[in-house]
Amino acid sequence: MQKLGEFKLPHFFNYPPYFTLQPVRDTREKQVQLWKELIIEYCRAQKVFIIGLEEDFPLFSNRAIERSLSHEARVAFLSALVSDGRAEWTDKGHKKCLILWHRIQEWADLIVHFVKENGLEDNVTTVEEIRSGTESRGTELYGIDRSVLMRALKLLEHKGKLVIFKGASTDDEGVKFSL
Amino acid sequence: MRRRPGIGGLQNAAAARDQYRLLGENVAKLRTDLMKEQLSTFRSQLEDFARKHKNDIRKNPAFRSQFHEMCAKVGVDPLASNKGFWAELLGIGDFYYELGVQIVDICLSTRAHNGGLISLEELCKLLGQRRKGAREAVAEDDCLRAISKLKVLGSGFEVISVGKRKLVRSVPTELNKDHNEILELAQAQGFVTVDEVQRRLSWPSGRATDALETLLDEGLAMIDDGDKDGRRRYWFPCVSSISSYAGADTS
Numbered sequence: 428m429q430k431l432g433e434f435k436l437p438h439f440f441n442y443p444p445y446f447t448l449q450p451v452r453d454t455r456e457k458q459v460q461l462w463k464e465l466i467i468e469y470c471r472a473q474k475v476f477i478i479g480l481e482e483d484f485p486l487f488s489n490r491a492i493e494r495s496l497s498h499e500a501r502v503a504f505l506s507a508l509v510s511d512g513r514a515e516w517t518d519k520g521h522k523k524c525l526i527l528w529h530r531i532q533e534w535a536d537l538i539v540h541f542v543k544e545n546g547l548e549d550n551v552t553t554v555e556e557i558r559s560g561t562e563s564r565g566t567e568l569y570g571i572d573r574s575v576l577m578r579a580l581k582l583l584e585h586k587g588k589l590v591i592f593k594g595a596s597t598d599d600e601g602v603k604f605s606l
Numbered sequence: 607m608r609r610r611p612g613i614g615g616l617q618n619a620a621a622a623r624d625q626y627r628l629l630g631e632n633v634a635k636l637r638t639d640l641m642k643e644q645l646s647t648f649r650s651q652l653e654d655f656a657r658k659h660k661n662d663i664r665k666n667p668a669f670r671s672q673f674h675e676m677c678a679k680v681g682v683d684p685l686a687s688n689k690g691f692w693a694e695l696l697g698i699g700d701f702y703y704e705l706g707v708q709i710v711d712i713c714l715s716t717r718a719h720n721g722g723l724i725s726l727e728e729l730c731k732l733l734g735q736r737r738k739g740a741r742e743a744v745a746e747d748d749c750l751r752a753i754s755k756l757k758v759l760g761s762g763f764e765v766i767s768v769g770k771r772k773l774v775r776s777v778p779t780e781l782n783k784d785h786n787e788i789l790e791l792a793q794a795q796g797f798v799t800v801d802e803v804q805r806r807l808s809w810p811s812g813r814a815t816d817a818l819e820t821l822l823d824e825g826l827a828m829i830d831d832g833d834k835d836g837r838r839r840y841w842f843p844c845v846s847s848i849s850s851y852a853g854a855d856t857s
Contacts, residue, residue: 439719443797444828444841454825457718494832 722777
């Protein structure tokens, strides 16, 4: 089985026709489904948050079979993820796509869990601490995209679970939990 | 008997026919009686054999296949009913039933990929993977038997031959001769091009495109526009194994 780093690629990735957008509806549906799943799983495993459509994203081509996804195909698969609520275009030109292998609400739940696990209920911490501190190492929060984290935190703030405030340094914010 | 013209002639012919018919019936009855007796002896010998070799029949696919052939020769179908002597003695009624269920499951789960047509070889391989822990090994012959039982369900399960291979069809799609020939051609590399079909089968261009488009619509083919020479390839998942792509020769 082929691998990309540590990631095991599914069999369809080695079958040339899957790199061409299929014209027949049922076949296309199956194709889109497979690609959606692959993209999500790969991003989750490699902690990829942003995919640039015109960049060399490893899944977009398979050198072993000399095939690459056309721009149209890339747009089709990512748009399908956007429709599912599992991705968002970050620009009007649809050149970059944010992949939400966890939805914002799921990230929020993970943060709550993290806080409880580490006894931070009445504590204060910083946004950077949450995404790169020692406690977050080994958890899914480690290395999380900053904008995604902020959105999840804002969601929780809206529910009254925490307060975000300006921190000591200009580029980091503090968070006080009140779960 | 010489035919004579006129009514008299006709009456004679009728009488002669009747006599022959009666004679024929007698002969047939005699033969049947003899055969019944022979069969009855044969059957009880077969039953003894089955009792004695129960384990071998269960565990050994080759042995099992030969046993079935013997049964067929004397008109015994051990799978005819799930109850009754044979099923109870051998317990193989359940075996084929279970196999049938697994086959249906595999066909359904691969349908989106191969359009409802899967090679017997691939089916057996997937079955083997699924049955890793089971006591009984499964051979292609067992698959064929289980599938013939499935046909009774009328769900379109059928085994078709394409070239040297056997394919299992689990959808009602009818394949005509043109489609069959294309599938056979595709077995070499897993795909064909319009040019290749026209050239190898000496078809006019419309005929090749029509057949390929139908196969595409039925979900049996997938297009591939990524080759360097710019020629569209039509791939057929049913003639390849899911785990052996990457341009490998599948034959």
